[in-house]
Amino acid sequence: MEQTHIPDHTHKHSHAGKTDDIIICRDVHKWYGEFEALKGVSMTVKRGEVVVIIGPSGSGKSTFIRTINRLEEHQEGEIIVDGITLSHDIRNIAEIRREVGMVFQQFNLFPHLTVLENVMLAPIHVRKWDRDHAHERAMHWLNRVGIPEQADKYPGQLSGGQQQRVAIARTLCMEPHILMFDEPTSALDPEMIKEVLDVMRDLAVSGYTILAVTHEMGFARTVADRVIFMDGGYIVEENTPDDFFANPKSERTKLFLSQILSH
Amino acid sequence: MTTLYHNLQTFFRGDTGHFSWRHFLREHIFSSWWFAPWLLLLLYITVRVVAGQFAASPVVTAVVLIAWALTVMVTAVSNVLHRHTPLTFWLSNNLYNSITSAFISLLIVLLLIAGVRGFFGWAFVRASFVPDAEVAAQTLSQWEDPGANWGAVVDNFRNLMVFRFPREQDWRLWLLVLWNVLLLIPSTFVFSREVYRRSRVRRVLALLWVFTPVLAYLLLVGIGDGGPLPRLNPDTVWGGLLLTLIIAVFGIIASFPLGLLLALGRRSKIMGVPGWLTWLVVLPLTIYLVATRTVPGLREASGPGQILISLLPLLLPVAAYLFLRYFHGNVVALLSTIYIETVRGVPLITVLFMSIILFPIFLPPQMEVLSTWRVLAAVTFFAAAYLAENVRGGLQSIPKGQFEAADALGLGTARKYRLIVLPQALRAVIPAIVGQFIGLFKDTTLVETVGLIEFLGVANLISAQPDWLGVRREPYVFIAIVYFIGNFLMASYSRRLERQLGVGER
Amino acid sequence: MTDLTPQAPNRRESVPFWRDIRVLGVLAQIAFLIVVISGLAWVARNVTQNMSTLGGSQFLCRDGSSSVRCAFDFLQLDAQFAISESLIPYDPSDSYGRALLVGALNTIKVSSLGIVLATVLGTLTGIARLSSNWLISSVARWYVDIIRNTPLLLQLFFLFFAVILAFPPIREANQLFGLPIFLSQRGIDLPRIVMMPSFMTWLIFLVVGAALAAAVWWWLGRRERETERDANRPLWALLALLIVAVPGWFFASATAADTQGFLAPESSGITEFADVPEVVRAQLGLENLNELDAALDAGTVTQEQVDEATVTFCAVENSPPLTNMAAELNRANVPWAVERSRTPAAASADFAAGECQLLVSSRTALAGEQAALADVLPSTLIPLRELPVRLSVPRIEGLNFVGGIKLSPNFAAILIGLTVYTGAFIAEIVRAGIQSVAKGQSEAARALGLSESQRLRLVVLPQALRVIIPPLTSQYLNLTKNSSLAIAVGYPDLWSTAFTTLNQSGRAIQVFLIAMGTYLMFSLLISSFLNWYNRRVALVER
Numbered sequence A: 001m002e003q004t005h006i007p008d009h010t011h012k013h014s015h016a017g018k019t020d021d022i023i024i025c026r027d028v029h030k031w032y033g034e035f036e037a038l039k040g041v042s043m044t045v046k047r048g049e050v051v052v053i054i055g056p057s058g059s060g061k062s063t064f065i066r067t068i069n070r071l072e073e074h075q076e077g078e079i080i081v082d083g084i085t086l087s088h089d090i091r092n093i094a095e096i097r098r099e100v101g102m103v104f105q106q107f108n109l110f111p112h113l114t115v116l117e118n119v120m121l122a123p124i125h126v127r128k129w130d131r132d133h134a135h136e137r138a139m140h141w142l143n144r145v146g147i148p149e150q151a152d153k154y155p156g157q158l159s160g161g162q163q164q165r166v167a168i169a170r171t172l173c174m175e176p177h178i179l180m181f182d183e184p185t186s187a188l189d190p191e192m193i194k195e196v197l198d199v200m201r202d203l204a205v206s207g208y209t210i211l212a213v214t215h216e217m218g219f220a221r222t223v224a225d226r227v228i229f230m231d232g233g234y235i236v237e238e239n240t241p242d243d244f245f246a247n248p249k250s251e252r253t254k255l256f257l258s259q260i261l262s263h
Numbered sequence B: 001m002t003t004l005y006h007n008l009q010t011f012f013r014g015d016t017g018h019f020s021w022r023h024f025l026r027e028h029i030f031s032s033w034w035f036a037p038w039l040l041l042l043l044y045i046t047v048r049v050v051a052g053q054f055a056a057s058p059v060v061t062a063v064v065l066i067a068w069a070l071t072v073m074v075t076a077v078s079n080v081l082h083r084h085t086p087l088t089f090w091l092s093n094n095l096y097n098s099i100t101s102a103f104i105s106l107l108i109v110l111l112l113i114a115g116v117r118g119f120f121g122w123a124f125v126r127a128s129f130v131p132d133a134e135v136a137a138q139t140l141s142q143w144e145d146p147g148a149n150w151g152a153v154v155d156n157f158r159n160l161m162v163f164r165f166p167r168e169q170d171w172r173l174w175l176l177v178l179w180n181v182l183l184l185i186p187s188t189f190v191f192s193r194e195v196y197r198r199s200r201v202r203r204v205l206a207l208l209w210v211f212t213p214v215l216a217y218l219l220l221v222g223i224g225d226g227g228p229l230p231r232l233n234p235d236t237v238w239g240g241l242l243l244t245l246i247i248a249v250f251g252i253i254a255s256f257p258l259g260l261l262l263a264l265g266r267r268s269k270i271m272g273v274p275g276w277l278t279w280l281v282v283l284p285l286t287i288y289l290v291a292t293r294t295v296p297g298l299r300e301a302s303g304p305g306q307i308l309i310s311l312l313p314l315l316l317p318v319a320a321y322l323f324l325r326y327f328h329g330n331v332v333a334l335l336s337t338i339y340i341e342t343v344r345g346v347p348l349i350t351v352l353f354m355s356i357i358l359f360p361i362f363l364p365p366q367m368e369v370l371s372t373w374r375v376l377a378a379v380t381f382f383a384a385a386y387l388a389e390n391v392r393g394g395l396q397s398i399p400k401g402q403f404e405a406a407d408a409l410g411l412g413t414a415r416k417y418r419l420i421v422l423p424q425a426l427r428a429v430i431p432a433i434v435g436q437f438i439g440l441f442k443d444t445t446l447v448e449t450v451g452l453i454e455f456l457g458v459a460n461l462i463s464a465q466p467d468w469l470g471v472r473r474e475p476y477v478f479i480a481i482v483y484f485i486g487n488f489l490m491a492s493y494s495r496r497l498e499r500q501l502g503v504g505e506r
Numbered sequence C: 001m002t003d004l005t006p007q008a009p010n011r012r013e014s015v016p017f018w019r020d021i022r023v024l025g026v027l028a029q030i031a032f033l034i035v036v037i038s039g040l041a042w043v044a045r046n047v048t049q050n051m052s053t054l055g056g057s058q059f060l061c062r063d064g065s066s067s068v069r070c071a072f073d074f075l076q077l078d079a080q081f082a083i084s085e086s087l088i089p090y091d092p093s094d095s096y097g098r099a100l101l102v103g104a105l106n107t108i109k110v111s112s113l114g115i116v117l118a119t120v121l122g123t124l125t126g127i128a129r130l131s132s133n134w135l136i137s138s139v140a141r142w143y144v145d146i147i148r149n150t151p152l153l154l155q156l157f158f159l160f161f162a163v164i165l166a167f168p169p170i171r172e173a174n175q176l177f178g179l180p181i182f183l184s185q186r187g188i189d190l191p192r193i194v195m196m197p198s199f200m201t202w203l204i205f206l207v208v209g210a211a212l213a214a215a216v217w218w219w220l221g222r223r224e225r226e227t228e229r230d231a232n233r234p235l236w237a238l239l240a241l242l243i244v245a246v247p248g249w250f251f252a253s254a255t256a257a258d259t260q261g262f263l264a265p266e267s268s269g270i271t272e273f274a275d276v277p278e279v280v281r282a283q284l285g286l287e288n289l290n291e292l293d294a295a296l297d298a299g300t301v302t303q304e305q306v307d308e309a310t311v312t313f314c315a316v317e318n319s320p321p322l323t324n325m326a327a328e329l330n331r332a333n334v335p336w337a338v339e340r341s342r343t344p345a346a347a348s349a350d351f352a353a354g355e356c357q358l359l360v361s362s363r364t365a366l367a368g369e370q371a372a373l374a375d376v377l378p379s380t381l382i383p384l385r386e387l388p389v390r391l392s393v394p395r396i397e398g399l400n401f402v403g404g405i406k407l408s409p410n411f412a413a414i415l416i417g418l419t420v421y422t423g424a425f426i427a428e429i430v431r432a433g434i435q436s437v438a439k440g441q442s443e444a445a446r447a448l449g450l451s452e453s454q455r456l457r458l459v460v461l462p463q464a465l466r467v468i469i470p471p472l473t474s475q476y477l478n479l480t481k482n483s484s485l486a487i488a489v490g491y492p493d494l495w496s497t498a499f500t501t502l503n504q505s506g507r508a509i510q511v512f513l514i515a516m517g518t519y520l521m522f523s524l525l526i527s528s529f530l531n532w533y534n535r536r537v538a539l540v541e542r
């Protein structure tokens, strides 16, 4: 497998100073019972970088990005997010979760709250904003994702694409530095995919650090700074999008690309 | 029936000129081997019942029979000719769907008429309504088969409702009823309309509801000896329907916190006690107990029972193993599960007796608790286990994604449950909780067995009053009607809720 | 859970323990445990302090010392209270342990019967709820609604005090539907099927018949596959069974007739069984004995005449010949009475003393008796017919019903009450289960050309069962727990005997442990059995 190069200076500043490497993973292992889902994943993401992870089903993509904000616990290796080491320390976990926003495949909006309340909830209770401020920011983000007029509806009354955009707004309203997307478009109809991808593209341009699992090759090709290919719990290849699609280094990647692009 | 109609049709229209009996029989009687015996049996029963009813009340039976025969004929003809009036259409779809159905309809109508006549005769015609025992006895004696003696219920109406609640304190009850009605009427609007979601009205109402238990305590129990609300002794003054309602309402409300905690506890996934720590505690403890109990116990034991008791410490490692294997070291989940399953595995009556007989032993020697409080505690502990299972069902219906989204937003465990999980879970279990309340309302009758005089208990007392000796049916029927109306309304309300929430469809 | 996976290597930065999730988890648990244990310890301390109020004999050993070890020794003491009904022999000199066992068995009896009956009632009602006949479905709905919305205890009281105890006294017992079912203050008396000795002979035929039926079933099944036509297997298999079983019935009956009979004095002129009704008929001056009841009503025959003509016979109690004789006489509508004795010798003595007209016994005993009495009372030996299976019908003798099955008022009340109550709940479960099988499923099955019964058996039922079994389990559990209300109607079930034991022995804690433990065990047994069954059904499904 490819060994990712880890710059030395990140090591020294792992706890305190902010460096260019906003996410650092070193030899991350994850077991589900006896099944090893991540078999030593190492990589770094730079501030402002857009990284797309692709790979066949079951390769551990979701598992990997979910370990970064501790939705899954990793058993071995080191994860450092924005200078904070992910450990059993609840304070660190809480800090990292504030830094990292996540958008899910199934949206996971809270059905008993209106769209606006969904967006305002976390800022009020976690960031301790006052209501008016939260309301103002929430409307700002709803504007940004293009659905301010739906603010008082319930999630169940929206289309899939609209729901996913609300989910993005909900994440953004927490003002994270890092955005993680886990296949945000795969539960959507084709015409809705575009509206969500447009929002993501917009975010990428405005300087967010983005870590996205997606099967949208167009997005990967045009927006990503880097493409990571995972298979069987390993990172098989890391490459620039152009090289990744034009001349992949590994055989496994070639096979995968040929299967995907053949239809 | 299609072939029958087809045959009849050809018969009526004279297409073939004759009716094929053979075809008819093959199609309708011998198509299935059990149908012919079944039809014969049905015919036999019908003839017996008709004969019996004819002997009892010839006119009515004759009228019913004629009406039945006429409508059956009209329906058959309408079916054959494919010309229906609304009535025949309804009849052919609902009463005379088939040969057997037509007979069963006749049977049921006859039996229903007999039953209803019997009941009316007992309840109204041959009945007495005066609360004066002597007049009632006179009225009833004119009948060879006397009917209901409703006077017993009328005479004891107050007893049935509040039993020995002091009359001059009645205003307290009325005030409580008034308070609840006044709160209930706006609540039904305010809590079901989206408009009031963020309004102050809703918050004020909620606050008033929270204050209601305090008010109820002040009114029902009181404080101080003098003053406007003199203290009442629940053991002596609470009774009848009042006590039943107090127990049921208190039980469901008071069991809520405990039930909620138990449900959360049973589902909790907090990191368990590690295996080494468990064994570190269990093994020395086992060795100590074996040394101090089992060994001397076995030496002195006489009889298998004592040997078994001596061997109990050996169960400790087994329990520890099971605990680690099935609960992954989660003590909270273990104890919650044990509590829930134990309470749900034993009858309420044993728990009630426990509250009367064992609670005093469990409490410090000088501490005396009224039996009403003890029973209330027992009902609460009992209901909590069932409530926990209902709530757990609700929690299970919440998709995993909701938990993950809350985590990803950094909400933290307490807020995750308070803001995201419980509001959804509890809404989903409202119908189940209404159902549990109905059950509790019915189960409250059991406190009669431990000596509290609730609704049903009063009925049993009535039959021992010198005036109304042996009068049992009337109060029972009265109580049944009250329960039926109350529960039926609650059940239909709960069904409506269920439909609104779409719980049934999930 | 974490045991299987390697732990993370030591990190350079150490986490203070009050912020470490794992430590916090364990600490929280330990704190919780401490709270629970100290609560229990508080209770335990109070219990020891309260020991004096309980009476010092709580933990009395047989040697007079006192130790927790001896907590359950009292179970061997004499119970000294009577129990009105029991499945095993019991009397007040038996131990508390046995009394509790009697109660537990009674609980098992009423619960298992209740479960079976409630399931039948509930299933029928559930199906009736879905009937296209409006009257049937409405009646079923009213039954379900009324029963479900009123308390069980009220229903039990009503049933016991206002219905069963209000039945007529035993002499005027109500007969239901003209069947031999009697309702009286003493409870409910039902006919019972008795297997006679010759049943064993018939059983052989039955087994052979069943084997033949199975063979036919199998063979027809093969033919069905070959011809691809329905061959009406149930009917042919039934016929095969009957072809063996019916001759077997007569054969078994014939072999038994040689082994028993009755003695009739020669003076009576009876030479075969048919003479018995003939003599009575002639004495009463009737055309036909079937008219006896009508004649009594009309007054053409007086009760005295009937008493006069009544056939009396002597027999050993509970002996097969007695049952046969009674059944044969009932069949011929002959009024009869019986002198029961404990031994054949006593019966013969009664006969010789002229206390009865006929002596019913085994062939060998009768032959000896006939010879012995040849001088005093010359008599004829007449064979008596036996059927492999007889119906024992309840019959008033003196102040009680004899024969059949007797349900005491208490048992009848709790059994009927539990059945009717739980049946209503099961009906709703069954209805919901059937309705849950989507209409499309049934239509698909019809489209495949499955017959109505195949559709029910193969498509609807398996799917409905999956929905039905979990709530059904909890209804069974409820029924078992509700059987503890038997104490309200005086049926000696587990709780009732436990409560009496508690009051007599004063061992409150122990008795509660035993009673609640037993109920818990019943609950666990039922739920684990049904879980197992549910898993099987679910497996078959996949």
Ligand SMILES: Nc1ncnc2c1ncn2[C@@H]1O[C@H](COP(=O)(O)OP(=O)(O)OP(=O)(O)O)[C@@H](O)[C@H]1O
Binding pocket: A032, A035, A037, A055, A056, A057, A058, A059, A060, A061, A062, A063, A064
């Ligand atoms: N909770 C779990 N318990 C056990 N195994 C799991 C669990 N979650 C995931 N796995 C296993 O871990 C492996 C990686 O799963 P993961 O969801 O990360 O795959 P993925 O790359 O996201 O696939 P997809 O593209 O289908 O989403 C899979 O083999 C999966 O079966």
Ligand SMILES: [Mg+2]
Binding pocket: A061, A062, A063, A183
């Ligand atoms: Mg995935």
